[in-house]
Amino acid sequence: MIEMAAIDARGLQKTYGTGDAAVTALRGVDLTARYGEMVALVGPSGCGKTTLISILAGLLSRDGGMLQLAGVDPDALSNHDRTLWRRHNIGFVFQQFNLIPQISVVENVAIPLLLRGDSRNSSIERAAAMLQRMGLQGREYSRSDKLSGGQQQRVAMARSLVHEPRILVCDEPTSALDGATGQRVMELVREQGCREDRLVVIVTHDDRIFHFADRIVHMDDGRVTRVTDAQVEIAALRAAFAAEKDSA
Amino acid sequence: MHRIALKMLFGDSAKFYGILLGLTFATLLITQQSAIFVGLMTRTYALIEEVPQVDLWVADPTLQFVDDTKPMSVTALDRVRSVRGVEWASPLFKSILVAKLPNGGRQLCDVVGVDDATLIGAPALVVEGKVEDLRRPDAIFVELRGANKQLMQPATDDPNGPKRPMRVGDILELNERRAEVVGIADTRPTFQNVPTIYTTYRRAIGFAPENRRTLSMVIVKAAPGQDIVQLQQRIAAETGLSAYTPAEFGWKTLNYWMTQTGIPINFGMAIVLGFLVGVAIAGQMFYNFTLDNLKYFGAMKAMGATSRQLLGMVALQGLSAGVLGLGLGLGLTAAFGLSIPADRLAFKLTWHLPIMSATAVTIIVVGASALSMLKVIRLDPKEVFSG
Numbered sequence: 226m227i228e229m230a231a232i233d234a235r236g237l238q239k240t241y242g243t244g245d246a247a248v249t250a251l252r253g254v255d256l257t258a259r260y261g262e263m264v265a266l267v268g269p270s271g272c273g274k275t276t277l278i279s280i281l282a283g284l285l286s287r288d289g290g291m292l293q294l295a296g297v298d299p300d301a302l303s304n305h306d307r308t309l310w311r312r313h314n315i316g317f318v319f320q321q322f323n324l325i326p327q328i329s330v331v332e333n334v335a336i337p338l339l340l341r342g343d344s345r346n347s348s349i350e351r352a353a354a355m356l357q358r359m360g361l362q363g364r365e366y367s368r369s370d371k372l373s374g375g376q377q378q379r380v381a382m383a384r385s386l387v388h389e390p391r392i393l394v395c396d397e398p399t400s401a402l403d404g405a406t407g408q409r410v411m412e413l414v415r416e417q418g419c420r421e422d423r424l425v426v427i428v429t430h431d432d433r434i435f436h437f438a439d440r441i442v443h444m445d446d447g448r449v450t451r452v453t454d455a456q457v458e459i460a461a462l463r464a465a466f467a468a469e470k471d472s473a
Numbered sequence: 474m475h476r477i478a479l480k481m482l483f484g485d486s487a488k489f490y491g492i493l494l495g496l497t498f499a500t501l502l503i504t505q506q507s508a509i510f511v512g513l514m515t516r517t518y519a520l521i522e523e524v525p526q527v528d529l530w531v532a533d534p535t536l537q538f539v540d541d542t543k544p545m546s547v548t549a550l551d552r553v554r555s556v557r558g559v560e561w562a563s564p565l566f567k568s569i570l571v572a573k574l575p576n577g578g579r580q581l582c583d584v585v586g587v588d589d590a591t592l593i594g595a596p597a598l599v600v601e602g603k604v605e606d607l608r609r610p611d612a613i614f615v616e617l618r619g620a621n622k623q624l625m626q627p628a629t630d631d632p633n634g635p636k637r638p639m640r641v642g643d644i645l646e647l648n649e650r651r652a653e654v655v656g657i658a659d660t661r662p663t664f665q666n667v668p669t670i671y672t673t674y675r676r677a678i679g680f681a682p683e684n685r686r687t688l689s690m691v692i693v694k695a696a697p698g699q700d701i702v703q704l705q706q707r708i709a710a711e712t713g714l715s716a717y718t719p720a721e722f723g724w725k726t727l728n729y730w731m732t733q734t735g736i737p738i739n740f741g742m743a744i745v746l747g748f749l750v751g752v753a754i755a756g757q758m759f760y761n762f763t764l765d766n767l768k769y770f771g772a773m774k775a776m777g778a779t780s781r782q783l784l785g786m787v788a789l790q791g792l793s794a795g796v797l798g799l800g801l802g803l804g805l806t807a808a809f810g811l812s813i814p815a816d817r818l819a820f821k822l823t824w825h826l827p828i829m830s831a832t833a834v835t836i837i838v839v840g841a842s843a844l845s846m847l848k849v850i851r852l853d854p855k856e857v858f859s860g
Contacts, residue, residue: 274856308779319772324771336474336776339477340778345476368484
């Protein structure tokens with residue numbers, strides 16, 4: 226039973242630059258998320274989503290506020306320790322996949338294991354098993370640039386999960402994919418990524434995938450404006466859409 | 474991660490072959506030009522190496538290099554012989570003379586006259602004939618390369634027909650005096666690349682025009698146990714001549730060609746050009762290769778790769794490209810050297826040259842890698858979220 230919150234953030238602040246050139250990206254963000262849930266961060270461009278997800282992934286230091294990620298304040302760690310902490314606790318899915326084209330699919334997936342010093346054989350073995358879970362058996366030794374966009378994102382998913390991270394961070398995971406492929410990828414995120422000991426955080430503009438989330442965190446101008454239950458929000462969206470259709 | 478780093482390098486065929494080509498070409502240019510330079514410079518003191526039994530070379534103090542023969546008084550030989558600590562001293566004549574060939578053609582030849590009595594200074598490696606035959610009337614030895622090249626003779630009565638190498642029994646004329654080839658010797662190629670003719674000192678004096686009938690150098694063997702430096706000082710003090718050890722004489726000759734001619738600058742420019750080619754092609758391509766892969770390094774950094782791990786990957790990529798490029802370049806240089814006959818091209822690949830090329834390639838690769846590493850170190854992993 227996991228009791229600790231995966232994310233406990235209070236009053237997070239972040240400003241880029243100084244003086245007249247200063248740009249405030251976060252103006253006191255409060256956010257709590259539990260293991261086992263999937264949280265979608267949504268909002269217009271420039272609202273602070275990328276800054277927030279960078280802080281929540283342990284990639285960026287905050288200027289103010291309090292943060293506990295999987296029970297750890299990443300800013301309390303040295304750069305080196307924070308890198309090692311990220312290696313073990315965070316999984317990443319990037320918008321542009323960032324798969325290395327010169328190496329095989331299975332090697333791409335094995336990278337998080339190789340980085341932490343696992344042997345090559347066991348890393349490849351585990352990576353191949355993860356690819357199988359993603360429905361990519363038989364593609365292990367293809368070059369990643371020979372795969373379709375959907376397949377590449379599934380490889381990226383496999384890479385993000387192979388080392389069993391506590392927090393999975395997905396940055397616009399469907400924006401480079403068509404609608405149907407995006408849906409299938411999100412089904413996989415839900416199916417393979419969500420576990421009771423893992424939090425999934427998704428940054429997205431794509432309202433077609435909102436319903437995969439448990440909660441939707443709306444952001445605007447560096448603040449969390451509201452947090453809604455995804456199912457309630459989807460129902461409201463559907464009702465609004467139906468009303469609009471009726472009036473038309 | 475090492476295997477991944479190598480696959481990243483080898484998998485990007487266009488850039489990898491570009492980097493390899495740049496490094497190979499740079500190595501080839503640097504090593505080949507250096508080897509030709511060393512070959513040429515070595516030839517400038519070939520005569521000194523041909524007479525290994527000598528402890529000192531005594532010459533006019535104004536002499537600048539071994540071919541720069543200055544006439545010495547005939548009494549110089551006796552004066553040197555009279556210096557305490559000299560076991561023996563022999564005369565040496567050296568001059569460029571025109572030889573009239575059996576077919577009527579003329580050819581510049583380097584005539585070396587060695588001591589009539591001892592034949593010290595005569596070639597050590599005889600291909601045909603015997604050194605003692607030099608004592609026969611009109612006898613000369615010609616060196617093998619010259620015999621097979623500039624001194625070739627018509628094989629038939631037809632002067633325009635096929636040619637054969639000069640051989641024992643052929644007759645030349647040197648300053649309108651008869652000279653008979655009694656032997657062929659294999660000697661070190663000289664810088665001037667004209668055939669060398671060996672004969673006795675007295676005969677060589679006779680071959681020379683009147684104004685050049687003088688002693689060129691005296692070669693000296695020190696008495697057993699004699700301190701060479703002290704002997705040098707005594708010869709200088711008692712004869713007014715300069716005495717050099719073979720190494721000193723070689724360096725003096727080398728120094729003349731290095732400082733008084735444009736040869737080092739010409740070759741130096743070619744070598745610098747090779748280095749710049751390496752920097753321009755290989756260095757820049759390697760840097761671009763890293764820039765292209767920066768997003769992957771960024772992703773790995775986000776995933777928990779330490780800077781040390783990433784720098785190790787870049788270093789391994791640079792090292793691999795460097796070793797392969799260097800190896801290929803050196804291989805091609807060696808193949809080039811082996812494919813060209815020694816009489817056509819001065820080429821000497823000493824052990825120093827691969828080290829020099831390796832240093833140049835290391836500078837190129839380390840420079841490019843260092844710049845690439847700087848980008849990787851400064852890489853902000855949060856940039857992977859900017860899409």
